[in-house]
Amino acid sequence: MEQTQYLIVGSSHAALEAITAIRMHDTDGSITLVTRDPHLPYSPTVLPYVVSGRSAPENVYLRDAAFFDENKVSYRPGVALKALHTARNVAELADGSEIGYAKVVLATGAAPAIPPIPGIDKVDYHVLRTLEDAKRLNAAMKKSQRAVVLGAGLVGMHAAENLVKAGANVTIVEMSAQLTSGYFDATAARLIEEAFTANGAKIRTSSQVTWLAADGDDIVLTLGDGTTLNADLLLVATGVRPELDYLKDSGVACDKGILVDDRMRTSVANVWAAGDCAQARGFFDDAQVMNAILPDAAVQGRIAGMAMAGDPGVADYVGGVPLNTYHFFGRHAISVGSSKVPDGGVERTRFDEASGRHLKLIMKDGRLLGIYGVNEFFDAGVMAQLIVRRTDLSAVQDRLFEQPLTVGRELMSQIWR
């Protein structure tokens, strides 16, 4: 049986960062990477641009094959982890082979969560998580006249914009009352909604699909209020969840994701997890949260790699902070931190109808908790630092609210230059 010092499962952001971290500390320990995806590493985040045709599929890879040679990584694409036998420290792969590991990091990400709508198994719908999904959606989009996007998160909204621009009639169906809830506040959501409607999309918030059926090449959606929609293209984008069947009988504790501590260690010895598959401590309260965003996958992958390699420089995870950037119809929206206004907290907003600039700051005791902007650029990385450092901003909060860009930079170069 093949034996490896470090086994990496997955080949996206968390996995690649783990490799980098391991090699910074341990130049020789054997590394094996197994991944379900047949392609060179790429990011799910780039897929909306593959769908739109802006990025050519062969031009989105994060690493070339030489990367694996240079880092002495035995790279095995196209083979999934099937089961983890933790008692023996052995990974069983989909092709039946086994690999013994000293240490393993699970970086298998998440998969589209498919809602249990009656009839969904009878219709041909799209999802967006892999390069194959993106190519298929790109081809279908070119022929689509009537498209329905289920779910108004960022994945759904991105795809909806692509479909609108490709000339389809698009309807977005969202269960909650607000678009992009969880990412942006009500004002931002309104601006986003207006941009979509102005470009011809229909938006049905507070709507639930109760029934799906095929009608020739069409899909018929029945909504909670009894109305029906006909679509020649259905995209299901109702969130993500990790697929963790491979952990059955492994003893690795899971909730919504794989539970990890501040060094990305799971409940079982020699097993780490990072990225969208992991459930780690949130920054704002100590509960374990799913923070399925790219920057967090990178940070967690780095910590896991350092911890596995025994790098003494490893520092505890600061906790997951929501961070999002979003472009829609030539405008941009940025959100950093918590959208909740806690007891004793204050919310300050300003909005300029003419320029469409919107800014919202959430503070408590002089500390920044969250900052949201539409068409108002600020350095999200700097704001995130002010949040996680819990910097006392009492004396500058008015100026920060007026000029988040320059004041953030001023603070940055004084505090962590």
Added chain:
Amino acid sequence: MGRSFNTIAFDPAKCDGCGDCMSACARVKFDSDDTSRSLIQILARENANTKGISPGAGSSFELALCRQCGDPKCVTVCPAGALTKNNETGVIDWDGSRCVDCLLCTIGCTYAGISLDEATGRVSKCDTCDGNPACVPACPHDALKYITTSNIYNEVGDWEDLFAPGLAGCQGCNTELLMRHTLRRVGPDTVLATPPGCVPGMGSVGFNGTTGTKVPVFHPLLTNTAAMLAGVKRQYKRVGREITALAIAGDGGASDVGFQSLSGAAERGEQMLFMVVDNEGYMNTGMQRSSCTPYGAWTSTTPVGKAEEGQKAVAQGKTQDAKNMPLIMVNHRCDYVATASTAYMEDLYEKLDKAIAASRTGFAYLHVYSPCTTGWRFPTDQNMEVARKAVETNFVMLWEYTPEQGLHFTKPVDQPLPVTEYLKAMGRFRHLSPEQIAHIQGKVEENRRMVEKLAEQVHGG
């Protein structure tokens, strides 16, 4: 071995916020007058006394500029493979054809080094103008510098390190840096003399019958270093072998007890390179004064203390001025004499090369000012800063001399800082009275005038 890269350095103390750098950048990069598009952003600071925010060292301007990080976070969060660290130039390259304008890099960067250019809707970042940054010459105050020292480190990294990997120096000692660089540069065909002092104390002579260097090394007496080395060199010449005869001696070994043999060798034009590591005292044996210890400095033999009952004198450090050793060596008309500082490695390297060349035909003398964290009493991470302040205050002047070209300055200081900037950087001058400080400042001026006369050139101040 990792590579080192050139970098743009900002000195906020020299910045007056004129914005010329930003204008130059916006013009060169975007053909625009809009300084908000500049990739270098200078920010006036308005909140110096904010609670919880350190007031900083008195500067009032801050900088936002891509740092071309060695371990760049912007690259790790880019979903499109549009950002890469270029291992040739050190620059984080941005590939506009791959970039999807998602702005995730602005989340990754905590230094505001990559941000949105509202005019194009795309991100923009400094690319150092391909190694010729337009902002640097545009700065009228020298607050921006393009540091190219990295070339030395990259080149030196390929040469063999001829010292033992572990040395017993004090933490923060820059003599190790000096020893390793010098020996790497001089190369394996060297015979090294290290008289008593910090250099053998750190391990050049080795332990348990093995040497601390990969070249022949010997440990002469303090008194006879130059004489012995001259003899060794002559013997090698006699048997027809080309070697560099190198001495690395302390200031005590050179300027006090070793002086007569040094002076004799210089006068005879012996073919050698005599390097003095001047830490201004006998630091290895417990920090006694030497003739190179400056006026007012505390040493264990020039103590500081209160007068006892009935006694008049109050001990206030050394009461004599330092001997100007390098000028004395100029008066030997050596083939090459220079002063150097580890805070200015490019300058040091140029002088080392010239000194090596001169030692083929005659006597070369290189005097390196070498701050001593233990004996001078400053924090171990401040060695370069102390060395730099010595030069910036004119306490130390960097120059070189050859009989053909005379003496000239290699790092003229246009606006020298008051000598107190140097003195306050360390503990050995902590006790100084205003009169003593005035004496030292006066000595700096006198010294400068003296060397300027020899140089027939103004040094500044």
